[in-house]
Amino acid sequence: MSVPHKLVEVRDLKMHFPIRGGLLQRVVGAVKAVDGVSFDIYQGETLGLVGESGCGKSTCGRALLRLYEVTGGSILIEGKDIAEVNAEELRQMRPTMQMVFQDPQASLNPRMSVANIIAEPLDEHMKLSKSERQARIAELMDQVGLNRDFANRYPHEFSGGQRQRIGIARALALNPKFIVCDEPIAALDVSIQAQVVNLLEDLQDRLGLTYLFISHDLSMVRHIATRVAVMYLGKIVELAPRAALYSTPQHPYTQALLSAVPDPDPAIAANRHRQILTGDVPSPANPPKGCNFNTRCPKVMEICRQKDPEFREVSPGCFAACHLLNDDQNNKPGRVT
Amino acid sequence: MLTFTIRRLILSVPTLLFIALVIFLLLELAPGDPMAQVPMTVPPEVKEKMRLALGLGEPGHIRFWKWLVQFFWIEPLNLFDHYFGTTFAEGKLRVISWQTRSPVMDIVVQRLPQTLWVVGMAYIVGVLIALPIGIYSAYRQYSLFDQAGTFVSMIGYSVPPFFSGVLLIVIFSVQLGWFPSIYDTTHVVNDWASFKVQLRQMIMPVMVLALQTTAQISRYMRASMLDNLNQDYVRTARSKGMSEMVVVMVHVLRNSMIPVVTVIALGVPSIFGGAIITEQVFKVNGIGQLLITAIQANDLPMVQTLTFIFAILIVVFNLIADILYGVLDPRIRYD
Numbered sequence: 229m230s231v232p233h234k235l236v237e238v239r240d241l242k243m244h245f246p247i248r249g250g251l252l253q254r255v256v257g258a259v260k261a262v263d264g265v266s267f268d269i270y271q272g273e274t275l276g277l278v279g280e281s282g283c284g285k286s287t288c289g290r291a292l293l294r295l296y297e298v299t300g301g302s303i304l305i306e307g308k309d310i311a312e313v314n315a316e317e318l319r320q321m322r323p324t325m326q327m328v329f330q331d332p333q334a335s336l337n338p339r340m341s342v343a344n345i346i347a348e349p350l351d352e353h354m355k356l357s358k359s360e361r362q363a364r365i366a367e368l369m370d371q372v373g374l375n376r377d378f379a380n381r382y383p384h385e386f387s388g389g390q391r392q393r394i395g396i397a398r399a400l401a402l403n404p405k406f407i408v409c410d411e412p413i414a415a416l417d418v419s420i421q422a423q424v425v426n427l428l429e430d431l432q433d434r435l436g437l438t439y440l441f442i443s444h445d446l447s448m449v450r451h452i453a454t455r456v457a458v459m460y461l462g463k464i465v466e467l468a469p470r471a472a473l474y475s476t477p478q479h480p481y482t483q484a485l486l487s488a489v490p491d492p493d494p495a496i497a498a499n500r501h502r503q504i505l506t507g508d509v510p511s512p513a514n515p516p517k518g519c520n521f522n523t524r525c526p527k528v529m530e531i532c533r534q535k536d537p538e539f540r541e542v543s544p545g546c547f548a549a550c551h552l553l554n555d556d557q558n559n560k561p562g563r564v565t
Numbered sequence: 566m567l568t569f570t571i572r573r574l575i576l577s578v579p580t581l582l583f584i585a586l587v588i589f590l591l592l593e594l595a596p597g598d599p600m601a602q603v604p605m606t607v608p609p610e611v612k613e614k615m616r617l618a619l620g621l622g623e624p625g626h627i628r629f630w631k632w633l634v635q636f637f638w639i640e641p642l643n644l645f646d647h648y649f650g651t652t653f654a655e656g657k658l659r660v661i662s663w664q665t666r667s668p669v670m671d672i673v674v675q676r677l678p679q680t681l682w683v684v685g686m687a688y689i690v691g692v693l694i695a696l697p698i699g700i701y702s703a704y705r706q707y708s709l710f711d712q713a714g715t716f717v718s719m720i721g722y723s724v725p726p727f728f729s730g731v732l733l734i735v736i737f738s739v740q741l742g743w744f745p746s747i748y749d750t751t752h753v754v755n756d757w758a759s760f761k762v763q764l765r766q767m768i769m770p771v772m773v774l775a776l777q778t779t780a781q782i783s784r785y786m787r788a789s790m791l792d793n794l795n796q797d798y799v800r801t802a803r804s805k806g807m808s809e810m811v812v813v814m815v816h817v818l819r820n821s822m823i824p825v826v827t828v829i830a831l832g833v834p835s836i837f838g839g840a841i842i843t844e845q846v847f848k849v850n851g852i853g854q855l856l857i858t859a860i861q862a863n864d865l866p867m868v869q870t871l872t873f874i875f876a877i878l879i880v881v882f883n884l885i886a887d888i889l890y891g892v893l894d895p896r897i898r899y900d
Binding site (some may be wrong): 287290293315321322326330331334336337338339341348354382384395398 | 893
């Protein structure tokens with residue numbers, strides 16, 4: 229296979245939300261929801277983005293499509309920096325990149341029928357005749373496995389899984405290349421989760437889609453992702469191909485996170501060494517000095533409290549941000565091999 | 566929906582009968598004597614005869630029944646006669662005002678146009694001003710415009726019309742002399758010049774009333790817009806690449822209008838009820854003014870009938886608001 233084509237290039241993306249206070253409501257600080265994130269997404273792959281609640285996964289996904297005005301950094305989608313383009317250009321680019329939202333109930337306009345929800349982007353961005361439009365709606369509904377006869381129903385008349393299919397059909401309407409799936413399965417029960425994930429995989433095979441799959445469900449990400457990025461407190465701590473990340477996690481946070489995944493085999497589960505992190509996640513408004521993880525890291529060293537580790541390639545294709553992995557720290561105890 | 570409407574209409578009959586009874590009993594228990602205005606020189610036995618002539622000699626339940634028959638049977642028959650030239654109601658006693666000795670409904674029909682023109686126009690103007698203010702205040706929450714809107718709404722809520730009305734008269738009639746302070750109900754609009762006169766005499770009462778409507782409706786609109794602006798489906802609409810205009814005016818506004826339309830519909834009966842104070846201030850002889858003079862004169866049939874008409878309107882517009890809710894919001898089904 230030739231060198232894979234980079235569809236999305238994110239460099240030092242920052243998304244800070246101002247905190248206002250005082251009598252005059254001045255800006256007194258910032259919640260650093262995403263604080264300097266860099267990664268690439270290759271054409272046709274699925275990049276999994278995992279991390280605990282509040283670490284900035286969803287914010288990162290939304291900022292990537294500029295549903296927020298980003299604070300800093302660049303986002304190149306097909307070579308165009310969408311952090312810079314003006315509102316009208318951005319609107320023209322929307323067909324390329326779409327999003328599947330977490331809550332399928334709240335993210336569909338309750339006063340629009342399914343046909344209207346799916347067709348609205350078509351009306352906005354394409355010129356279709358009435359019959360073409362009708363045909364496209366039916367085609368999309370078939371693609372996601374919804375009965376065509378339901379086109380004139382309203383979102384509240386569907387089950388959670390069906391609603392998420394509507395959300396996916398809507399996202400597919402304009403033949404996007406890149407879809408951000410923001411915890412698309414978190415609001416669904418397990419049997420439906422499998423259906424939706426399989427649907428996403430089928431669509432990827434058929435339409436050659438590229439996904440950013442945001443989730444806190446590690447086993448689901450293991451199932452669907454090509455590469456996985458782990459986020460902690462607004463930063464990516466580790467990014468590696470799926471197999472490498474799950475078999476040999478490099479960063480202490482990734483190790484702790486993976487040790488929390490339950491194992492279906494009771495024999496293994498009984499002998500499993502569960503690494504429990506103590507303390508809470510620090511506030512993103514006031515992150516600790518040095519490495520963000522130093523307050524909870526089981527292998528914390530002196531340098532971690534002073535200097536923020538650089539996010540670098542530790543082995544081919546594997547990136548991590550940890551002082552333990554830096555060569556000049558090799559003599560320190562507790563090194564991960 | 567039809568079954569729901571019919572069921573609600575049937576249910577409203579006992580409700581209205583009960584309301585009629587309560588109004589009747591309240592008036593019965595209230596102090597006051599319809600003969601109080603008769604000069605002291607009239608001998609007591611003559612007064613007693615006058616009282617009997619008004620029908621006050623009969624016991625309460627007979628008078629209530631008579632009023633019910635007059636209101637629900639004889640008055641509609643009269644209306645029928647009026648439109649089709651028949652004579653079904655010939656010789657039957659209608660609800661008669663004790664002050665004027667003419668049928669109550671005739672007076673109501675005379676007074677209604679003034680009230681509808683002034684109060685109704687004020688309501689329309691108030692709503693038309695309130696909606697854009699509410700939408701924009703919510704879209705630019707905490708902006709200067711929003712803060713100013715909040716301030717003006719607070720004034721609209723808290724300043725009573727007997728103050729704002731008189732203030733306007735002092736400024737625009739007395740000091741500046743722009744508008745007449747008294748609304749002339751005999752004025753006939755038949756050409757452009759007379760229309761301008763009508764417009765000038767309407768402006769002040771309309772604006773005084775509109776200020777209150779605007780204050781209320783714009784708050785509702787703003788709150789409802791704010792509720793919806795943060796909803797996930799708005800983000801979905803933006804991610805579809807809809808222009809900001811479409812996002813706000815189609816997605817957010819249409820969902821926000823559901824509660825606002827209900828509030829607007831529920832406010833309509835108050836138009837027919839007139840604005841008692843404002844009509845007094847500007848001397849508009851509409852329904853509100855009719856009611857207050859009837860109360861002062863102890864004109865019980867007039868008060869009873871007017872109050873009951875308001876009750877009917879309130880019940881009907883409550884039903885209309887419920888039906889509108891079902892029409893506007895697909896999640897609500899009445900079956």
